[in-house]
Amino acid sequence: MEFTKQFLRAKNPCANGFRWFVRHVEDGVGYQQALDQLVAAGRVDDALWLLGQFGPTNAVLRADGLEAEAVVFAGTVQVRGGIDVDGVIHAGRSIHAGGGIRAGGAIVAGEDIRAGASIRGQGRLHCGGDLRADWGVEVQESLHCGGELRAAWDVVCGGALEVGAGAFVGQDLTVHGDMACGKGLRVGGHLSGAGSLRAGQGIVVGGAIGGVMHLEAGWGIKAGESIRANGAIKAGESLCAREDIRAGDGYGIFAGLNVQEPAWEDCAQVWAQRLPAGLRSGVWMGPSAI
Known part of the structure; x- marks a missing residue:
């Protein structure tokens, strides 16, 4: 062109x-x-406007390593080592790095972002496809992933987190805004939030769930420790916590919202150390055995 x-x-x-x-x-x-x-002239916003007007290409930028003030590339960026950018890195297609990705501004790709180490950005992170990091992910602003999110270590997000498919976090997940997953959410460590959390399917957390406002899952919610929210807790099927399940003052706890009441004993079980205060639906089964 x-x-x-x-x-x-x-x-x-x-x-x-x-x-x-x-x-x-x-x-x-x-x-x-x-x-x-x-x-090169420092007109990064104009370059981003131009990319937005004319869209991505099939070009591929290949390099052993990439260090720059800013990168705006219409195709795919493929780097064998790491990427270190002082400002934004924006690719019309995908960003693939054998090492880590660090940016002083936004990290944006029209398709996938993959890193062989950590991904760290001082701005927002946006990818239209899958996001995968062999280590952790840390961004100071919002994180949007149109496909599946996979990180072996922690994920820390300074704003809202939105995942179009499922999310798999090997260690802790910390989000300072709302969280939304189109499918399931699995966290190996603790889950800590500041806004509301909704998953289209199930939520499984190895540690505790805490800090969130409203907590909602289309399927069940399970935590290796406690489940605590400042608002309501809603599960389409069962709730299970090794410790307590606690909603905010004046809010209820609901299990089995997506199953018929006659099936509650099988599909709307509530497992916790003690009967949760404010349990509005579902059947309390007693302390969790697992």
Whole structure:
């Protein structure tokens, strides 16, 4: 794809950006070359606007390692080692790194993001496909994953967390905003939140669930320690905690919301050290044996 001033004008760019383009970019320049020139001049926002207008390509950027002020690439970024960027890294397709990924700004990919070590960003993280880290993930702002999220270590998110499919976290999950998973959520350690949490399927946590506002799962909820929320607790099927299950003051605990009442003894069991206060539906079975 080649750019001309007339071609760009048809996209209604801002006056300031168009003037800079006219003065510094020759007619007929390639798409990626135009993006590179904008980034090199410090006009990263203009490069992101251009990528948003013309979309991704099938180009592949291959490197042994990648260090830069910022990266805006229309295709896929494939790096054998690590990626270290002071600002944003934005790929129209995927970002694959054999080592870690660190960015001082946002980390964005239209498709997958995969790292052989940790992923750390000072801004938001957004990927249209799967997110996979062989170590942990830490972002200061929101995290959006359109597919499946898998991290072997901790996941720490400074804003909201949204996962289109299932999420699998090997150690602790800490989120300072709302959490939503389209399918199931499995956490090997503790789950700590500040907003509400909803999973379309089940929630399984090896440690404790705490800090969240409302807690809801389309299937069951199970924790190796306690289940505590500041609001309501709602499960489509059963609830199970080795310790206590506790909702916020004035809120209820509901099991079996997605099954018929005659099936509660089989599909809406509530296991906890003691009868949960505010249990509105389901059958308390006593202390959990597992």
